[in-house]
Amino acid sequence: MQYATYDNTIKKLAQHHITVKDIAQIAFDNEQSYVAGLTLEQVAEAVESILHKRVVQHQVWVGLELDRLAEEHLLEAPLQDLVEHDDGLFGVDETIGTAIAMSFDTIGVTNYGYIDKLKVGLVGELDRKGKTSEAVTTFADDIVGALAAAAASKVAHKFAAGMVENESGIKN
Numbered sequence: 001m002q003y004a005t006y007d008n009t010i011k012k013l014a015q016h017h018i019t020v021k022d023i024a025q026i027a028f029d030n031e032q033s034y035v036a037g038l039t040l041e042q043v044a045e046a047v048e049s050i051l052h053k054r055v056v057q058h059q060v061w062v063g064l065e066l067d068r069l070a071e072e073h074l075l076e077a078p079l080q081d082l083v084e085h086d087d088g089l090f091g092v093d094e095t096i097g098t099a100i101a102m103s104f105d106t107i108g109v110t111n112y113g114y115i116d117k118l119k120v121g122l123v124g125e126l127d128r129k130g131k132t133s134e135a136v137t138t139f140a141d142d143i144v145g146a147l148a149a150a151a152a153s154k155v156a157h158k159f160a161a162g163m164v165e166n167e168s169g170i171k172n
């Protein structure tokens with residue numbers, strides 16, 4: 001079976017109005033105070049690198065497909081209700097998010113928890129959209145947050161030697 005995995009992933013994200021730049025912006029905001037001179041372009045490269053990982057692509061596809069199927073009311077009960085209403089005890093969306101975030105060590109999981117809790121940027125927009133419209137974004141918001149967390153972690157690992165001091169003189 002031959003398919004263009006990266007291009008397919010970008011296409012599926014775009015169908016949900018998700019861009020590499022949107023994801024990179026969240027990761028950039030997360031890391032800019034720790035990495036002097038960090039650019040949005042550097043972070044976008046980290047996002048693209050993560051999206052080239054086959055396991056991440058598969059996780060993105062599964063999550064976005066479940067959102068699509070729920071939006072079209074094609075899942076069987078009780079899964080339809082759980083996904084459609086983003087049930088707080090469902091947790092499979094966070095499980096996929098955590099798996100994506102783990103692409104770059106445990107710092108990815110920490111970043112993901114922070115981004116998911118605060119509903120930063122597009123994560124918050126998708127979360128609100130899923131609660132206030134007919135759109136189903138149960139997996140989309142977690143995927144975006146996890147990709148941003150993984151990218152922030154990749155940036156942190158790459159630029160660890162260049163970490164900046166905070167007001168107390170402690171390196172972050």
